[in-house]
Amino acid sequence: FGAIRVRCLFTPCHTSGHMCYFMWEDGSPDAPALFSGDTLFVGGCGKFFEGTAEQMYANLTQILGALPKETKVFCGHECTVRNLKFALKVEPENEMVKKKLAWAKQRDDEDLPTVPSTLQEEFLYNPFLRVTEEPLQKFTGKTDPVEVLRTLRTEKDNFKKPKERPNPQAMLAFDWGLFNPFLEKK
Numbered sequence: 510f511g512a513i514r515v516r517c518l519f520t521p522c523h524t525s526g527h528m529c530y531f532m533w534e535d536g537s538p539d540a541p542a543l544f545s546g547d548t549l550f551v552g553g554c555g556k557f558f559e560g561t562a563e564q565m566y567a568n569l570t571q572i573l574g575a576l577p578k579e580t581k582v583f584c585g586h587e588c589t590v591r592n593l594k595f596a597l598k599v600e601p602e603n604e605m606v607k608k609k610l611a612w613a614k615q616r617d618d619e620d621l622p623t624v625p626s627t628l629q630e631e632f633l634y635n636p637f638l639r640v641t642e643e644p645l646q647k648f649t650g651k652t653d654p655v656e657v658l659r660t661l662r663t664e665k666d667n668f669k670k671p672k673e674r675p676n677p678q679a680m681l682a683f684d685w686g687l688f689n690p691f692l693e694k695k
Contacts, residue, residue, distance in 0.1 A: 511535040520568040522560030523547040529568075531576060540627070541577060546585040549573055551626045552592030552609065554637040555585075556666065562659035569638055569658075578629040589613045589623035595668045596636050599661065600644045605633040636661055 511534060518529040529548055533541035547555035548568050557565060593610040600606055609630070613623045632638050639645050640657040649660035 518572050520546075520548045520572055522557050522564040522568055523555035525559040527555075527560075529573065531580070540579040540581050542581045542583060542625070543573065543576060543628070544583050545573065549582060549631070549635075549637075550584040550586060550592055551582065551589040551613075551623055551631070552596050552606075552635050553588065553665065554635075554662070557662055562655050562662065565637075565662070566640070566655045566658050570654075573628070574638070576628060578627070578632070580628045581625040582628060582631060583625050587622060587624060590617050593634070595665050596634055598668070599636045599648050599664070600634075600639075603634060603644070609634050 513532055513534050516531040518531055520527050520529045523546070527546060527548060529546055530544040531541060532544070554565060554569065590610070590613045593606060593613055596603070596606045597610055616623050636645055637658060640654040640661070645657055645661065646652050649657045651657045651660055
């Protein structure tokens with residue numbers, strides 16, 4: 510096999526100097542790899558800290574979207590379950606979201622990674638890559654893909670995961686006065 514090749518991809522938005530790295534080996538049967546940092550996550554995309562929805566749209570469609578679909582995606586953070594919970598809120602009828610979320614929860618319960626994904630998979634359940642699809646446009650009330658993306662990002666920024674019930678032992682300890690965060694320690 511030959512040398513590993515690296516293509517540096519300028520993807521400003523999360524930060525003004527953000528880069529992704531696309532890697533492949535000529536003649537290798539292995540799929541190419543994308544190290545996407547904070548641009549693309551499994552089931553999500555990065556916040557627009559120093560950029561705009563227009564920049565992220567170009568990053569996702571013209572730059573990353575142009576890569577081979579079998580490309581493995583290695584993102585900068587493991588936030589798959591949270592991203593897919595948001596995706597399920599956006600597209601409650603999307604069977605691929607349901608399936609991927611169940612898989613991700615199981616992996617998380619077993620302390621196993623949910624990364625990598627592939628670009629092909631991401632286009633099936635990642636709402637930020639599906640901004641031209643009718644369910645996403647219906648959810649956002651927008652038809653322009655950049656506006657759909659902008660609205661999705663705002664919704665995701667304000668998304669709160671459902672509150673989980675405290676475990677019964679903790680509630681008993683609180684009820685019995687064994688735990689009171691307002692008492693001073695002596």
